Amino acid sequence: MSEQIDYQILLQEVVKTAVEAARRAKHKGDQGVLYAYYDIIDVVKTQAEVMDVPLSEVGLDGVDVDTFLP
Numbered sequence: 001m002s003e004q005i006d007y008q009i010l011l012q013e014v015v016k017t018a019v020e021a022a023r024r025a026k027h028k029g030d031q032g033v034l035y036a037y038y039d040i041i042d043v044v045k046t047q048a049e050v051m052d053v054p055l056s057e058v059g060l061d062g063v064d065v066d067t068f069l070p
Contacts, residue, residue: 008057015044015059022068031070038068 022037045065048058055061 011044012057012059015041018044019059019063026068026070034068034070038065041065041068 018037018040025033
């Protein structure tokens with residue numbers, strides 16, 4: 001069970017880092033980087049929804065993924 005929690009923490013940290021990087025890329029107007037981070041974040045969101053995992057458990061609660069579209 002604790003291994004599952006470790007993976008959840010790992011995923012949350014990856015998502016947090018990707019969201020922060022996407023915000024920086026959007027601020028800088030770096031569309032190529034922004035698309036890359038959008039893809040990562042969108043895959044996590046989509047898979048969480050398909051698997052009925054609350055977005056809060058993957059670090060996406062309150063994050064509007066579409067704001068990262070250039």
